[in-house]
Each structure stands twice: as structure tokens, then as C-alpha cells.
Amino acid sequence: MIEPMDFLLWTRGTAFDVAVTIFIIGVIIRLFEIVSLGRVKSLAEPKGTEFLPGMKTVLTRTLPNGGTFKRQPLTIIAGYVFHIGLLVSLLLFIPHIELFSQTFGFGWPGLPNPIVDAAAVLGIVGLLAALWNRLTNPVMKMLSDKEDYLVWILTFLPMLTGYLAYHRMIDPYPLAMGLHILSIELLLVLFPFTKLMHTFTLFLARWYNGAMSGRRGVES
């Protein structure tokens, strides 16, 4: 009878501590792994520098490659729509900023709720489009494995439950909130073991590609 509130308090308490711990340890170990593995030293004579081209590429690869876009426009567009929706609703929603502020000791300004709400809808639509694309596009279907679909579910559930909780479409509210937080905890716990790590490794990958090209004196 007291379950919804008990459930919410559990997700906000013990479960959250456990999930965050696993997440942070996992992410740090994965990143450490990559950095400490290092690269085999290239004995060829460098034709350019590494550092600045690397940093430049981290920024320039935010925009899509023209050729890729022409060949797979839906893949690119669905991806962008989803990521923008996700980042806005995750990072610019004031209740979320309160959480980050409590964790990191600093916050930042947010956007009015109706805008965040619209972004969340974009995020959900983008995810659905991406899934449809993955299932129907022959190239995507061939490339996809179980992990891709798992990761899609892990990302979709928080956005869906967040939307439902915000609009109070599940009664009572503690149940809605509890489901949202639980879905996040699921995401956090499995995050370091999946390709969701791209959230952090993308910076390493972009830098590395730019650095290698720069070393060879090529534009990247």
C-alpha cells in the first residue's frame, strides 16, 4: 500500500548511490584503459604537429561529413535530432540542473520548461526514427547487433519516462518519478560496458584522428 513512495525513496537513495558508483568507476577504468594502452611509437618523420590539429578536429567533427550525409541522410538527421533533444532536455532542464549542482557544486542557467518539453519530444521522435532506420535500411540492418538495440532501449526509457513524469501521465506521481529514476539507474549501470562510452571516448577518437592526420601533414 505504501509501495509507490517506498519505491521512489529507494530509487532516490540506495539504488542511486550504487548506480552512480558503478558508472563512475566503470567510465574511469575504461578511459584509463584506452589512455594507458597508448600508441606504438611511429618512427616515421613527422610532417606536421599533432596537438593543434587534434584539438581542431574535436570541434570540426561536430558537423557531419558531406559525403556521408549524401549517402545516408536519414541516419545523420535522426542522430542529430535525437542528440540535440537529449542534450537540451538533460542539461537545460532546471530540476536536472539542481541535481548536477548538488553533485558538482556548480550549476548553470536553464531554459523555460515548454522549450525543454519540445526538445524532449524531438529527442523521442529522433530515437524512434533512428530505430525505424536501423530496422529498415539494409546497410543498418546488416551492421546492427544485439548491443545496438539494448543501447537504444537504455536511452529511450529515460526519455519516455521523463516525459510521462513531467506531464504526470502516470498516477501517482511517486510511481512516475520512480520509474524515471530507475530507468536512469539502469542506463548508468550498463553504460561503461556498452558503446554508450562514446559519450566520453568521442573526444579521444576525434583528437586521435586529427592528430594522426596532422602528423602526416594532411588536413583532417
Add this chain to the structure above:
Amino acid sequence: MVDSNNKTLGETLRRNGVSRRGFLKFCTATASMMALPPSMAPAIAAALDKARRPSVIWLSFQECTGCTESLTRSHSPTLENLIFNHISLDYHHTLQAASGHAAEAAKEEAMHANEGKYLVVVDGSIPLGNPGYSTTAGISNLQTLEETVAGAAAVIAVGTCAAFGGLPKADPNPTGAVSVSDIVKDKPVINVSGCPPIPVVITGVLAHYLTFGTLPDLDQYGRPKAFYGTSIHDRCYRRPFYDKGLFANTFDDEGAKRGWCLYKLGCKGPMAYNACATVKWNEGTSWPVESGHGCLGCSEPDFWDAGGFYNALSIPLGEVSRTASVAAAAGLVLGAAAAGLNYKTKSEAKKRHGRVTVEDLEKTS
């Protein structure tokens, strides 16, 4: 105090010189108080005309007496007094004149005389850790509750302590406090939660019982839907500010002075279900949010352990920053250890000028 007076409420009022108009006014006010549509006033009039005087036994357990205070401080004496004058309050620690054995004897008599028909009102939680933690006349609360409820028509658990365990049940619950519904399983229990409940809600439930002889529609926590059916968030007059993203950051800052949303200051409105936003307190004077303080969620179970009154609802209960930094430190140590373990393999490979094969690159993750 035992009175087998069997007058109906209609007769009582007429005897006190109340005209039919006065009676209709009373019914209108009662309908309003019970959060029923005004069109129900005639039905209420018809029912109250015939309502007989129920015996009410009030049991106080591990409580702070705030619920009784809330009820007796309600300043509509004509309305609440009429209801209370009409019920026969046969036992109440704070309000009754008798004391000691005489009081206990009065209670026994009332229970016998009205077997199967009396109402039991409970405030305060019941300690199960050791029944001796809370006793009256040497008898534990648990035993008193079980004996008194045996012949009752229904039980009304007033206040969050009786409804859900309340303050005594808060971590670490030293007395093993439980709620009324944890013990009473075979009688209808209405939970009128709140710390304290809004007075009109208590009398509204009594009025409903007087009028219709039945218990009102209850939500999944056993609370009357008429008062607990909507959340504070959905009825809050500051909701437009929440929607616009205008929040007060600290007490007394510009936003607070302009009446902006108190989410960041810990308002638990979204998870709290009560009537404070519409019915308000002290006869509609104000309520916590209107006075500038966030809702505590005091009508919800375990609200004392729900994460700090001044922490926003989105903030977890534990100390996140500490958990995060400990985890980060652990991660670094483990990562360094893993790197150290691989060092030998790495340096040997480097010496060998080992080549990376396609198989190495194909390794996933």
C-alpha cells in the same frame, strides 16, 4: 459523557431554533466543506435531516496532539461545533472532563452501548518494538487499539502518524512505530493524512459519515479522494512560474519576493496530494507555498525521509558529491592498477616491435 440521545441532526437544529433557511445554509456550507458540488446541498439536507448521533471514541497514541489542536483551533465554531456537538465524543484524552478510571469506564460503557456502530478516531502511531513504549492506564496502545476496534463500525486514522507511521517511523524508527492500517485489517480504515491534516478535512470526513452513513471514495492510500485526489503541484497558483522556468533560488531573493516557484527550495508539491492549495489553512488565510515556504509533502508516507525539506525533489537522498568523488578516486586507483598490470606486457611488445593485426583491431568494446 455517554449519551444514548437518539435525536436526528435535523431535530437537534430545529430545537436550537435554527430555521429551515439556516439548515439549508448549514448544508451548503457542509457540501462546500466536503468538496461536493453545490447541487448536492439538497441531498445533504435530506440525509442530515435523518442522521442520528454516532458515538465517537478518540484514541491518542504516539502523537504530538497537533491533530487535535488543528481540529479544535478551527475557527468555524458554528459548523464544526455543530458537527461535534452532534457527535457524541465519548472518549478523548485532551478534551474530556473525566480522567483516570472514570474515563476508562466511560469508554467501556460507550463501546458496549453502541456495539457495531461507533466510530474510532485514532491519532498517533503504534509502537511495536516494545508495546510498553506507549501505554494508557497500563495497557499498551496495541492492545487498546485491537480491543476498541473490535466492535467499531469504522476507523478514521487522523494525521500522518496514524495513517502512515509519521514522525515516530522516521529513520531509524526506534520504537518500531507502525500505522493503524498495519494493525487493523478487518474494519474499514480511512486515512486522513497530513501533519496535521487541514481541520476541515477531518470534519469533512465526519460530515460525510454523518450524512451518508458510508465512507467517502478513497484513493490507493485509503485517503478520501475529495481532498487528496489531486496533487499540490496541479492546484498550485505558482504553477505558471514553474512552467515558465522562473524559480526562487534562495529565501528572500528577488524571485522569492515576486512569488516564483519554490521547486529549487525543496518544494515537494509534485509528489504531495492534499487540499492545501485550494482549501488553505486558517479559514483560507494562506498556506505554506503562498507564505513563501515549499510544501513538505506532509500528507505522504515517509515524508520525513524523503530527502530534506530544502533539497529539490530531483536531488537524490544520499550525499551524491561524496559518492561521486569516492567512486572517482576508486576508479583512478583501479585504472592505475590495471595499467600497472599491463605494463610488463606492453613493454615487451614494444621491444619486439610487435605489429598490430587486423584481429587486434576487430576486438569489440
Add this chain to the structure above:
Amino acid sequence: MSALDKIPIQIEASATTGPYHRNTLPLLHEIAHALRRFQAEGNSTTLDLGAIPFGPGDEQRLLDFLGTGEVSAKLDAMGDTNIWESAYAGVWIIEHKNASGERVAFQIEITKLPAILETQPEDIEESLIKLQEALENPKTGVFV
């Protein structure tokens, strides 16, 4: 208590005026709809203002808007009740108070005449009996 009195309190009069507290407007629309319905079908409507989440000042704005009309009445039964027709004919405001002057109900009735103003049949019954008794009693001053 005296130390508390020394705390300066600033009442910001204009802090809550303006369009933010919009509960007045939807309520006025509801009244308009009810009035239209009454004119077309003859069905009265009673709105219980106790259930509306008024922000500070909303209620005053509502009453200011509705204003007063030609008729006002006072009912003295278990405390005062003020009944008056607003500046909009057919829109009556009923404020019930108890014997201590505190408000116990606050309603808007869209009708020809609020039901509580009409004399009740039960009261007529009682007054007939009373009148009969008074006429039969030779001690009544009128007949001396």
C-alpha cells in the same frame, strides 16, 4: 514576542498583480457560459468558489470585476449571509458567514433568484402554527 515585532516587514503591494494569476479569467468565462445556458435552457448553475485555487488578489479582482447591482439582501440565520446581485444581471454572489463572522461558504449562483432567498415550506408550516397560537392567545397586545 516584542523582539518579533521589531522585525521589519515590507509589504510589496505590486508583487502579485498582473497577468500571472490567471484564475480570475477562466472563472469569468465559466460564469459567462453558465449565464448563456441559463438564458437558453433555464438551468441555474452554482459555482463553489471554495474549490478554486485563488492566488493572492484573485478573489478581490473577481469581486471588483463583478461589482454590485440593484439588489442586495442579508440573511440572519446561524450568522450573517450576504447575498447580492452583481452588476451583471443573473449573476448572484452568496457569502455565508457563521456566528463569529467567519466565512463558511462562498458561492456564485447564476439564476433568477437564489434558492435560499425563497421562503421554505417547512418554515411556513411552523409560522402558520405560531400565527394560529398567537391569534388564539388573548394575552397578545394587539387585542387588548
